[in-house]
Amino acid sequence: MSALLDIEDLEVTFGRTAAVRGASLRVEKGETHCLVGESGCGKSVTALAMMNLLARGGHRSARRMTFAGIDLLSLPDRAMARIRGNRMSMIFQEPMTSLNPAYTVGSQMAEVLTRHKGASRAAALDRAVELMGRVGITAPQMRLGQFPHQLSGGLRQRVMIAMALMCDPELLVADEPTTALDVTVQAQILRLLASLKREFGLSILLITHDLGIVARVADRVSVMYAGEVVERAPAAELFRAPQHPYTRGLLSCVPVPGRVRRDRPLGSIPGTVPAIAPGFAGCAFRSRCAHAIEVCEHDIPRRPAGGAHDYLCQLLPRERAEPQPA
Amino acid sequence: MSAPLAVQVVPAAAASRIGKAGFVIGIAIVAVVAAAALFGNALLPADPFTQDLGNRLKPPFWMDGTESAHPLGTDQLGRDYLARLVYGARISLLIGIMTVIASGLIGITLGVLGGFFGGRVDDVVLFAITTRLSIPVVLVALAVVGLLGSGLGLVVATLGLLLWDRFAVVARATTMQVRTLDYVSAAWCAGASTAHILVKEILPNIASHLAVVATLEMALAILLEAALSFLGLGVPPPLPSWGLMIAEGKDYMFFSPWVIMIPGVALFTLVLGINLVGDGLRNLLGTERLR
Numbered sequence: 001m002s003a004l005l006d007i008e009d010l011e012v013t014f015g016r017t018a019a020v021r022g023a024s025l026r027v028e029k030g031e032t033h034c035l036v037g038e039s040g041c042g043k044s045v046t047a048l049a050m051m052n053l054l055a056r057g058g059h060r061s062a063r064r065m066t067f068a069g070i071d072l073l074s075l076p077d078r079a080m081a082r083i084r085g086n087r088m089s090m091i092f093q094e095p096m097t098s099l100n101p102a103y104t105v106g107s108q109m110a111e112v113l114t115r116h117k118g119a120s121r122a123a124a125l126d127r128a129v130e131l132m133g134r135v136g137i138t139a140p141q142m143r144l145g146q147f148p149h150q151l152s153g154g155l156r157q158r159v160m161i162a163m164a165l166m167c168d169p170e171l172l173v174a175d176e177p178t179t180a181l182d183v184t185v186q187a188q189i190l191r192l193l194a195s196l197k198r199e200f201g202l203s204i205l206l207i208t209h210d211l212g213i214v215a216r217v218a219d220r221v222s223v224m225y226a227g228e229v230v231e232r233a234p235a236a237e238l239f240r241a242p243q244h245p246y247t248r249g250l251l252s253c254v255p256v257p258g259r260v261r262r263d264r265p266l267g268s269i270p271g272t273v274p275a276i277a278p279g280f281a282g283c284a285f286r287s288r289c290a291h292a293i294e295v296c297e298h299d300i301p302r303r304p305a306g307g308a309h310d311y312l313c314q315l316l317p318r319e320r321a322e323p324q325p326a
Numbered sequence: 327m328s329a330p331l332a333v334q335v336v337p338a339a340a341a342s343r344i345g346k347a348g349f350v351i352g353i354a355i356v357a358v359v360a361a362a363a364l365f366g367n368a369l370l371p372a373d374p375f376t377q378d379l380g381n382r383l384k385p386p387f388w389m390d391g392t393e394s395a396h397p398l399g400t401d402q403l404g405r406d407y408l409a410r411l412v413y414g415a416r417i418s419l420l421i422g423i424m425t426v427i428a429s430g431l432i433g434i435t436l437g438v439l440g441g442f443f444g445g446r447v448d449d450v451v452l453f454a455i456t457t458r459l460s461i462p463v464v465l466v467a468l469a470v471v472g473l474l475g476s477g478l479g480l481v482v483a484t485l486g487l488l489l490w491d492r493f494a495v496v497a498r499a500t501t502m503q504v505r506t507l508d509y510v511s512a513a514w515c516a517g518a519s520t521a522h523i524l525v526k527e528i529l530p531n532i533a534s535h536l537a538v539v540a541t542l543e544m545a546l547a548i549l550l551e552a553a554l555s556f557l558g559l560g561v562p563p564p565l566p567s568w569g570l571m572i573a574e575g576k577d578y579m580f581f582s583p584w585v586i587m588i589p590g591v592a593l594f595t596l597v598l599g600i601n602l603v604g605d606g607l608r609n610l611l612g613t614e615r616l617r
Binding site for chain 1: 444445507508509511512513514515516517518519522526527530531533
């Protein structure tokens with residue numbers, strides 16, 4: 001099966017800081033791929049680099065970066081703009097600020113379709129109404145004429161999702177789409193994304209730091225740490241047998257009723273993600289890792305752990321997660 | 327999700343009652359002056375240019391010796407003062423509006439480009455702003471008008487080329503704020519072009535701030551025109567500008583104080599009105615719209 005999005009050895013630097021260091025990512029057609037990691041590990045930058053929307057001063061390079069067979073690295077800006085919002089679209093973390101306050105919801109949604117497909121405004125508005133119905137917005141006709149400030153956070157996120165779907169994209173990049181929403185709305189939005197994936201045959205690249213979300217929606221997971229993808233696995237496999245100490249640490253931070261003992265403190269990973277300068281060698285996690293040895297200061301090979309599961313560590317694969325050392 | 331409730335629009339800012347009254351008064355003043363400027367001379371029987379030397383310096387209606395044909399009296403050449411005042415309003419508003427359009431075009435373009443693109447472009451814009459700020463407006467306006475002669479168009483061009491700095495500063499700062507907001511990123515992600523983002527995402531969202539600047543600049547332009555005309559370098563006589571009326575009347579102010587009082591009060595009232603409108607606008611949409 002050919003991958004829809006195939007990124008190999010992506011490097012992104014901002015001046016002296018290496019934000020992404022050799023990250024590889026494959027998103028297959030029709031799968032939900034979760035990109036997990038803590039703040040500042042390069043998740044969002046990876047997505048932005050893919051869309052060529054890095055902030056000023058950012059520089060990207062990669063061995064390969066293709067989307068549906070198109071080489072994104074050599075693509076001129078104009079052609080990239082035609083793909084953005086059309087074949088790949090993005091939804092953001094903060095629905096309160098991601099709609100333009102100066103226009104009605106309807107005109108913002110219609111805009112996308114008229115721009116990319118040359119549709120008439122009336123046709124675009126019809127499509128907007130249809131999609132708003134699909135994402136569970138009641139009274140879509142009325143919403144068309146409303147301004148963003150008249151909608152609640154959950155509604156706005158639904159509008160953003162509907163807007164992202166206007167042109168029937170193949171890939172939907174969702175950058176922490178539920179972080180700013182309360183838990184009940186969060187669940188609704190996740191369910192919505194899952195059903196849209198089935199209905200439209202979408203591939204979803206879901207960026208999140210919430211392993212609860214990963215467990216619910218992911219088909220495959222890539223765990224990022226300090227600009228590297230340290231572990232890749234099918235979701236079930238990752239939760240069954242996490243291999244990288246960082247992944248194991250992350251999982252031990254999540255309370256699971258019945259599995260976590262109440263009289264023991266919940267796991268945590270000491271320290272924070274280090275800022276990495278170009279030229280850094282070895283495992284970036286070694287300063288926080290309980291298993292760090294001398295070998296970790298040199299380049300670490302990617303180890304297979306059966307099937308599509310691999311990880312970046314000198315430790316040998318183990319069948320089960322051990323309890324985190326105290 | 328439960329059925330959405332009927333959505334109520336909450337008024338943008340809880341503007342104080344005094345502020346609101348000021349806004350209403352300001353609008354009323356500007357509306358009256360605008361109406362006078364547009365229709366006044368068509369309605370008034372007297373002509374602003376006809377001289378009547380036998381009827382010089384007649385006092386206005388609240389003083390002794392007034393004439394019912396000239397409710398605001400006459401000037402030193404016997405011209406009807408009310409007609410001249412109304413005609414002057416036309417000149418003042420025209421200069422105010424044209425100057426704001428000219429300086430707004432220059433300032434907003436520079437400011438938005440600088441704020442949006444940053445880097446070298448912003449350096450150039452900042453340099454232009456600092457250069458402009460170091461130029462004394464009145465002196466340059468005097469020099470230009472003195473060299474090239476006076477005239478309505480020239481006054482507008484000069485003031486327009488000199489008063490864009492505040493537009494540029496405000497446009498630049500607000501653009502920098504808006505540029506980083508999510509809806510701009512969302513527009514990029516939706517494949518919008520740079521021009522689209524500048525015109526449709528940035529401009530509408532900084533427009534409220536620019537509207538406030540526009541009112542302040544308009545008041546300033548009107549005052550500057552009056553100052554230039556007072557110095558004899560603004561609108562050429564016999565066009566009745568308020569500044570020119572004050573200048574022409576200054577020799578007679580000890581015995582006929584109304585000749586400078588009337589245009590002075592008119593000037594003060596109009597500038598006050600415009601500033602009140604500006605304050606009201608700021609309260610109404612100033613900070614609320616950016617979010």
